Amino acid sequence: MQHADALYRFALSRVGDHHAAEDLVQDCLTAAWRRIDSFDGRSSLGTWLTGIMKFKVIDHFRKSKRTPTDQAAHADDEDEPGRDPVDRLFNSQGAWKVDPNHGLEMLATSPDDSASRNELMEWVRFCMDELPDRLRTLFTLREVDGLDVPSAASAAGVTKGSAAVLLTRSRQRLRLCLQEHGIRS
Amino acid sequence: MNHGKPVPPPPVTYRMMQAVMCPILKMLGLCCRSAFHLCNERMDRELTRGESIRLHIHLMMCGLCRRLPGQFEAMRTLARAACEHEHEPDPAYGYESLSEEARTRIAKHLENQAPKT
Numbered sequence: 001m002q003h004a005d006a007l008y009r010f011a012l013s014r015v016g017d018h019h020a021a022e023d024l025v026q027d028c029l030t031a032a033w034r035r036i037d038s039f040d041g042r043s044s045l046g047t048w049l050t051g052i053m054k055f056k057v058i059d060h061f062r063k064s065k066r067t068p069t070d071q072a073a074h075a076d077d078e079d080e081p082g083r084d085p086v087d088r089l090f091n092s093q094g095a096w097k098v099d100p101n102h103g104l105e106m107l108a109t110s111p112d113d114s115a116s117r118n119e120l121m122e123w124v125r126f127c128m129d130e131l132p133d134r135l136r137t138l139f140t141l142r143e144v145d146g147l148d149v150p151s152a153a154s155a156a157g158v159t160k161g162s163a164a165v166l167l168t169r170s171r172q173r174l175r176l177c178l179q180e181h182g183i184r185s
Numbered sequence: 186m187n188h189g190k191p192v193p194p195p196p197v198t199y200r201m202m203q204a205v206m207c208p209i210l211k212m213l214g215l216c217c218r219s220a221f222h223l224c225n226e227r228m229d230r231e232l233t234r235g236e237s238i239r240l241h242i243h244l245m246m247c248g249l250c251r252r253l254p255g256q257f258e259a260m261r262t263l264a265r266a267a268c269e270h271e272h273e274p275d276p277a278y279g280y281e282s283l284s285e286e287a288r289t290r291i292a293k294h295l296e297n298q299a300p301k302t
Binding site for chain 2: 004005008009013018022025026029030033034086089090093094095096097098099100101102103104107108120121124125128139140142143144149164167168171174175176178179180
């Protein structure tokens with residue numbers, strides 16, 4: 001049970017619900033127990049367990065989502081329906097309306113002290129938490145867990161076409177949040 | 186830090202240059218918006234040769250967009266790092282852990298899974 005808290009935090013960060021996260025820890029440890037023979041020690045036990053947990057989280061999303069739908073592309077959108085959210089960034093000629101590099105200086109460098117790094121991580125987490133549920137789920141499955149787009153779309157309960165729109169939207173929102181809330185050095 | 190401030194417009198030199206060049210660049214699919222879309226697409230699929238060339242040409246011409254590909258990559262790296270970071274306990278702020286009730290329930294469940302001897 002020594003890895004249970006780390007697994008719990010992992011699950012909670014993905015599903016955002018304490019009860020679901022507890023159930024996922026139980027499922028993960030049960031699955032690990034059943035196939036303990038397949039653990040060959042090439043990675044640490046924690047890494048192996050986290051790998052199992054990733055699949056459990058994806059299963060959780062698959063079970064809880066509705067039938068894939070194109071409507072989902074607009075479900076979490078605060079922008080005007082039918083309007084490309086990227087319109088906020090560009091004028092009608094396709095030129096920037098805002099400075100694309102403002103506030104993103106830290107993306108080009110790696111903060112050398114741990115306090116700055118921790119602060120940067122806090123801001124990234126804050127901005128990810130600001131994403132609407134569906135965008136955050138899809139973004140996490142694709143960008144953090146590294147699923148390909150069709151798999152991430154299926155796990156998040158959206159069509160592949162919607163996933164492309166939603167991923168663009170989530171990246172744009174994350175970018176704007178980082179710019180507005182500042183990771184300026 | 187830059188708490189919640191709106192993002193300022195691009196530099197005047199960029200705006201002056203775009204006022205002249207924009208219609209031509211847009212017609213050729215070489216405007217900044219196209220470059221932004223291609224950088225985004227590049228995160229999910231391999232660009233076609235034509236798309237890569239268009240992006241390359243734009244990035245050579247446009248100093249404002251030059252950092253875009255690196256920014257998209259860095260956001261992915263940072264998001265991964267932030268999620269890893271989140272699983273580390275932070276003594277300064279306390280951290281989420283399994284409730285005692287859940288811990289006991291899971292331990293009992295695992296005991297039941299153990300082969301009976």
